[in-house]
Amino acid sequence: VVLPPPCDSEIFCHGDLLRTIQTAKLFDDDKHFVDMKLKSNPDIVLSSFNNLTHGAPNMTVPPSRLREFLSAHFEEPGKEFLSWSPPDWHDKPQFLDGIADADLRSWAEKLHHLWKSLGRKISEDVSAHPEQYSLIFTPHPVIVPGGRFRELYYWDSYWVINGLLLSEMTDTARGMIQNFLYLVNRYGFIPNGGRVYYERRSQPPFLSLMVESYYQTTKDREFVRTALPALEKEYLFWMQNRSVMVEVDGRKHVLNHYDVQVGQPRPESFTDDLELAEGLTEDAAERLWTELKAGAESGWDFSSRWFVDGQGQNSGSLRDTRTSQLLPTDLNALLCRNERTLAHFYRTLGDETAAARFDKALSARLEAVEAVLWNEERGVWLDYSLVTNTSRPAFYPSNLAPLWAVCYSQDSMGQKALHYLQASGGVGFANGVPTSLVGSGQQWDYPNAWPPLQHMLIQGLSSLPSDEAKKLGFDLAQSWIRTNWLAYIKYDAMFEKYDVNGDGKPGGGGEYEVQLGFGWTNGVALQLLAQYGDRLTSNSIPDGSLYSTV
Numbered sequence: 001v002v003l004p005p006p007c008d009s010e011i012f013c014h015g016d017l018l019r020t021i022q023t024a025k026l027f028d029d030d031k032h033f034v035d036m037k038l039k040s041n042p043d044i045v046l047s048s049f050n051n052l053t054h055g056a057p058n059m060t061v062p063p064s065r066l067r068e069f070l071s072a073h074f075e076e077p078g079k080e081f082l083s084w085s086p087p088d089w090h091d092k093p094q095f096l097d098g099i100a101d102a103d104l105r106s107w108a109e110k111l112h113h114l115w116k117s118l119g120r121k122i123s124e125d126v127s128a129h130p131e132q133y134s135l136i137f138t139p140h141p142v143i144v145p146g147g148r149f150r151e152l153y154y155w156d157s158y159w160v161i162n163g164l165l166l167s168e169m170t171d172t173a174r175g176m177i178q179n180f181l182y183l184v185n186r187y188g189f190i191p192n193g194g195r196v197y198y199e200r201r202s203q204p205p206f207l208s209l210m211v212e213s214y215y216q217t218t219k220d221r222e223f224v225r226t227a228l229p230a231l232e233k234e235y236l237f238w239m240q241n242r243s244v245m246v247e248v249d250g251r252k253h254v255l256n257h258y259d260v261q262v263g264q265p266r267p268e269s270f271t272d273d274l275e276l277a278e279g280l281t282e283d284a285a286e287r288l289w290t291e292l293k294a295g296a297e298s299g300w301d302f303s304s305r306w307f308v309d310g311q312g313q314n315s316g317s318l319r320d321t322r323t324s325q326l327l328p329t330d331l332n333a334l335l336c337r338n339e340r341t342l343a344h345f346y347r348t349l350g351d352e353t354a355a356a357r358f359d360k361a362l363s364a365r366l367e368a369v370e371a372v373l374w375n376e377e378r379g380v381w382l383d384y385s386l387v388t389n390t391s392r393p394a395f396y397p398s399n400l401a402p403l404w405a406v407c408y409s410q411d412s413m414g415q416k417a418l419h420y421l422q423a424s425g426g427v428g429f430a431n432g433v434p435t436s437l438v439g440s441g442q443q444w445d446y447p448n449a450w451p452p453l454q455h456m457l458i459q460g461l462s463s464l465p466s467d468e469a470k471k472l473g474f475d476l477a478q479s480w481i482r483t484n485w486l487a488y489i490k491y492d493a494m495f496e497k498y499d500v501n502g503d504g505k506p507g508g509g510g511e512y513e514v515q516l517g518f519g520w521t522n523g524v525a526l527q528l529l530a531q532y533g534d535r536l537t538s539n540s541i542p543d544g545s546l547y548s549t550v
């Protein structure tokens with residue numbers, strides 16, 4: 001089977017030009033080239049490239065000639081944006097008043113200011129001449145993550161939007177959601193990010209939850225009414241293209257996985273993917289590249305969580321990435337929340353028939369999650385391997401995602417999951433909960449701690465009725481805020497991820513340098529400061545009495 005390339009562009013997604021420039025390693029980061037703008041029509045650029053390589057021995061062109069070619073035909077990245085400051089930004093949104101600690105309050109004000117530097121408006125020229133850009137046009141301005149991430153990202157935007165809503169920037173938040181609705185209508189789903197090289201894979205589906213956050217703040221039913229057809233379309237995409245049937249104890253269940261049937265190396269990490277596949281057959285290399293893209297679709301790119309070795313076990317290395325062979329707890333918890341939210345939206349608008357359809361989907365999901373992902377012996381939800389037809393026992397914060405999504409039918413499961421977490425070895429760190437307990441060198445592994453995972457865990461714990469769970473939720477919030485704050489004091493920056501060791505240290509590992517900015521980090525910090533602002537302090541360390549490690 002010949003798989004499609006990441007997109008049709010013969011410059012940004014596949015072909016000799018892309019391969020020649022990327023393998024010449026003219027830039028530190030492969031994303032640099034694919035973010036450059038063409039100065040003229042792609043046909044002109046391609047024909048000039050053909051002239052350059054024509055007659056060159058083995059098509060090798062000296063780096064100096066390639067650089068000349070690039071400066072003749074391309075502009076530096078970032079030229080597609082207009083300077084833009086969100087017009088709905090204003091001083092002193094109300095939530096700041098609820099932050100008791102003076103240092104944290106003044107820091108929160110600075111974080112609130114950061115929306116101005118992360119705001120981007122796309123030039124109309126991108127809409128008039130899309131063939132000259134890798135950037136995908138969206139009609140409304142966006143808040144970007146920051147650093148090398150110059151464009152919108154799908155799941156990051158959920159925490160950004162929640163932060164914007166606290167900052168009372170409802171117009172900016174609505175515009176970002178409208179961009180996603182526009183993308184669903186154009187592609188049938190939401191691409192990983194706002195570049196053509198991301199257009200054949202998605203990211204964790206948070207759009208319905210974005211609309212829910214917006215509705216909770218504004219009570220704008222009309223907005224929900226206009227959004228619903230796209231929300232339903234996106235849900236269908238996941239059910240039609242990312243679902244599998246699994247049989248457990250003689251009963252069949254439908255659950256979801258990440259799966260990207262797109263070949264060739266990721267253009268933005270071209271040489272990483274090429275080098276990783278060295279020595280593999282053509283088929284094995286194509287297979288590996290689909291699985292890496294599925295890893296990117298999960299948002300966890302990359303992690304030992306997706307490694308499946310020759311025996312089907314959870315060991316190996318990046319080359320053993322088999323994302324599509326696993327049924328992830330967090331994706332299924334998220335879809336469970338999507339189903340509940342969609343039922344609620346339809347009911348709010350008086351469409352009982354459609355609401356009942358989603359009630360039914362939710363019941364089927366709950367049954368499937370409990371039959372396949374819930375592990376009674378360990379008292380928690382675990383990813384399920386389609387290779388071995390068994391649960392994967394390793395600790396990840398995502399094991400607790402059904403708690404966050406309230407995707408369980410018996411209260412006792414919540415309490416058991418709390419005890420699992422306390423004994424997991426994941427909450428014994430002063431600076432946040434690590435992504436796993438395995439130091440694979442990948443960025444979604446130990447010792448890195450990521451903002452969205454902290455937030456989901458804390459929300460899940462705070463939703464439980466027990467004081468013990470609420471206290472652990474608060475302690476984790478206190479540790480996380482302290483880590484972010486200490487790193488801010490030291491580096492004058494917010495990072496995309498942090499290290500659970502040391503005092504306020506950015507994370508590392510993976511295929512690019514840690515990035516500053518940073519959209520979801522700021523969104524999560526603002527949410528925790530709003531939720532626990534009366535109790536959080538800039539200098540306290542949780543007592544650790546609830547922590548126990550294995």
Ligand SMILES: OC[C@H]1O[C@H](O[C@H]2O[C@H](CO)[C@@H](O)[C@H](O)[C@H]2O)[C@H](O)[C@@H](O)[C@@H]1O
Nearest residue numbers: 145149153156192268269296299300301
């Ligand atoms: O260029 C490598 C990869 O970078 C992105 O992934 C990471 O950053 C995203 C933006 O903050 C975030 O959503 C993701 O969870 C991170 O792992 C990108 O999303 C990948 O597709 C890309 O290959």
